[in-house]
Amino acid sequence: MDARLKPLTATPVASAPVNRPTREQAEAAVRTLIAWAGDDPGREGLLETPARVAKAYGELFAGYDQDAGEVLSKTFxxxxxxxxxxxxxxxxxxxxxxxxxxxxxxxxxxxxxxxxxxxxxxxxxxxxxxxxxxxxxxxxxxxxxxxxxxxxxxxxxxxxxxxxxxxxxxxxxxxxxxxxxxxxxxxxxxxxxxxxxxxxxxxxxxx
CATH class of the missing domain: 3.30.1130.10 (GTP cyclohydrolase I, C-terminal domain/NADPH-dependent 7-cyano-7-deazaguanine reductase, N-terminal domain)
Structure with a gap:
């Protein structure tokens, strides 16, 4: 079979919605990762990093709150x-x-x-x-x-x-x-x- 005709596997069925942690829990997790990496989450340069990371994740993973059907709903x-x-x-x-x-x-x-x-x-x-x-x-x-x-x-x-x-x-x-x-x-x-x-x-x- 021509490689260009080989189909991909079917899209996996979406899993059930997860229970999202609170913003505070997310920031605590970032502080844990900073400490695990070997740095001090309490030093000046990193004090606001957990809040910044949580905010950035809200943008980077905004697709979970978006619906493809709605995006393509209007045709001409x-x-x-x-x-x-x-x-x-x-x-x-x-x-x-x-x-x-x-x-x-x-x-x-x-x-x-x-x-x-x-x-x-x-x-x-x-x-x-x-x-x-x-x-x-x-x-x-x-x-x-x-x-x-x-x-x-x-x-x-x-x-x-x-x-x-x-x-x-x-x-x-x-x-x-x-x-x-x-x-x-x-x-x-x-x-x-x-x-x-x-x-x-x-x-x-x-x-």
Whole structure:
């Protein structure tokens, strides 16, 4: 089988909502980690760090409070009969690996063949952000994005590709620099037609 036709595994079923600790408990956990790392959480430079980290986490992981269906809920049907490929490429994203909780970042490329209208282009960027702002793996994030497009837009086909650099490989472990991980998934017409796949790759590369 052509590697580009190999499907990813299904998106894992979401677990039950967790009971979130209080802000005070979160800050206490940060102080514990600072001490475990070997520093003094009571010294001047670190006194306000737990509060800053808790606030930053609220932004970095805001995706848990966002709904992909709501982001894609509004579509436009008056598009002059346009039914060809819609591609938004080079969407920047910043996510955190669920294994080490360090960043991975890169670009997302999303394409779909409309069936009954189109979605605002900015919504595809917001969709990426919904899933990037959660603890993630790149493979799961790829599947979640395309599943959301299929479930909410019902296109004739969709294609998603992510290119990312993982700091868990750069900062620790093998310390491999300038290594990119690429994942992609096709559904509908894109999964069935090699020509459409090649057209997607060519447009992503600007040819």
């Amino acid at each position: 049907k008056e598009v002059g009969g346009y039914d060809d490929l819609v591609l938004v490429r080079d969407i920047p994203f910043y996510a955190h690996c669920e294994h080490h909780m360090v960043p991975f970042f890169g670009k997302a490329h999303i394409a779909y063949l409309p069936h009954d209208g189109v979605v605002g282009l900015s919504k595809l960027s917001r969709l990426v952000d919904v899933y990037a702002r959660r603890l993630q793996t790149q493979e799961t994030m790829t599947a979640q994005i395309i599943d959301a497009i299929n479930e909410n837009l019902g296109p004739r086909g969709a294609a998603v590709m992510l290119e990312a650099e993982h700091m868990c490989m750069t900062m620790r472990g093998v310390k491999a620099h300038d290594v990119k991980t690429i994942t992609h998934r096709f559904t509908g017409v894109f999964a069935e037609d090699r020509v459409e796949q090649d057209r997607f790759f060519a447009m992503v590369r600007g040819r």
